[in-house]
Amino acid sequence: MQVQFQILRQKPQQSPYLEKFDLEVEPGATILECLNQIKWEQDGSLNFRKNCRNTICGSCSMRVNGRSALACKENVGSETRLFTQVNEAGIPVVTVAPLGNLPVIKDLIVDMQPFWDDLERVEPYVSTQGRKVPEREFLQTPAEREKLNQMGNCILCGACYSECNAKSVNPDFVGPHALAKAQRLLTDSRDGATADRLESYNNATAGAWxxxxxxxxxxxxxxxxxxxxxIGKIKSALLAQKTAQDSRPVRHRKVMVDLVKAGGWVDERKFGIYVVGNFFRDLKGIASILPLGLRMISSGKFPLGFEPSAGTEEVRSLIEQVQEAEKLANF
Incomplete structure (x- = not known):
């Protein structure tokens, strides 16, 4: 089949530009095989990373048709079926670009150092205390090891980091890859630093929140x-051990749930005062939202009363069932 690759290329200290390459390939050809063909037959200066070719190493992660993926996993046939972009000659188009949220070195190669730096922030290894087991191995039961399987499958390809909206607007956010590894350590029976880890992950919008x-x-x-x-499991663990006075993110979650349980939806009159104003304890917080409150009152947008929603009892029952299920799951 005929296909056109449109590759976003970039050289150091220069603006990116789109370059087009026409190929004749089999529908089952992977994106990586097509890039190899371009490099070997049309333009040897094209730069991209690759290694195992079997979705194991994560080296060939890039954006394919607008989403981050492994070039060795996606194939031309599925890409042209899912994304029906065609050029002026009616030939299917596959667009390839470097990962997002990372500096571009050249073409499809990005600087992964910020990615590794963020991973290091969660200390992604069993604590020193856990490793100090004299003269024997630190054994785990099959059940204990099985709990680590899902998080342990991470190959650190950077796809989640590339797509993370939180990271794109908040450089301090540690990133989804790091927090997934963090949850693995919270679950690991060999680690002895759970309390300290949870405290560090509670670092406002830089951590789980x-x-x-x-x-x-x-x-x-x-x-x-x-x-x-x-990340949701980390938040649940934090909520289970923290009170509403510990931090604004924790307060935000707890107040939200409490208000919905009480009235079926959020009582906006109380939400800002309880969360930002810390139940009238944080005078600076109250002062920060006071101008907004006055503007809302002057424009008639501040609710003077509160009517519980229809079905409040049903909403409350559902929340309580979820909370009970979470307790049993963590038991």
Whole structure:
């Protein structure tokens, strides 16, 4: 089949540009095989990373048709079926670009150092205390080891990092890859630093609370690690041991749930005061939202009363069932 590759190329200190390459390939040819063909037969200056060619090493991660993926895993046939872009001659088009949220070195090669630096922030290895077991191995039961399988499947390809909306607007956010590894360590029976780890992951929007739950990391992960789900488990662990007075992110979650349980939806009159104003304890917080409150009152947008929603009892029952199920799951 005929296909046109449109590759976003870039040289150091220069602006990116789109270059087109026409190929004759089999529908089952992978994106990586097509890039190899371009490099070997049309333009030897094209730069990209590759290694295992078997979805193991994660080296060939890039953006294919607007989403981050492994070039050795995706093939031309599926890409042209899922994304029906064609050029002026009616030939299917596959667009390839470097990963997002990382500096471009050249063409499809990005500088992964920020990715590794963020991973290092969660100390992604069993604690020193856990490793100090004299004269014997630190054994785990099959059940204990099985709990680590999903997070252990991460190949650090960077796809989730590339798509992370939170990272794109908040450089301090540690990233979904790091938090997925962090959850693995919280689950690991050999690690002895769970309390300290949870405290560090509670670092406002730099830690677990920085995740905006956009789901893109789950969507693009080639190994089904589900980083967003792992981040959710960290948040649940924090909520279980923290009170509403510990931090604003914790307060935000707890107040949200409490208000919905009470009235079926959020009572906006109380939400800002309880979360930002810390139940009237944080005078600076109250002062920060006071101008907004006055503007809302003057424009008639501040609710003077609150009517519980229809079905409040049913909503409350559902929340309590979920909370009970979470307790049993963590038992």
């Amino acid at each position: 920085g995740c905006t739950r956009c789901y893109l990391c789950n969507e693009v992960c080639p190994m089904e690690v589900a980083p967003m789900d792992q």
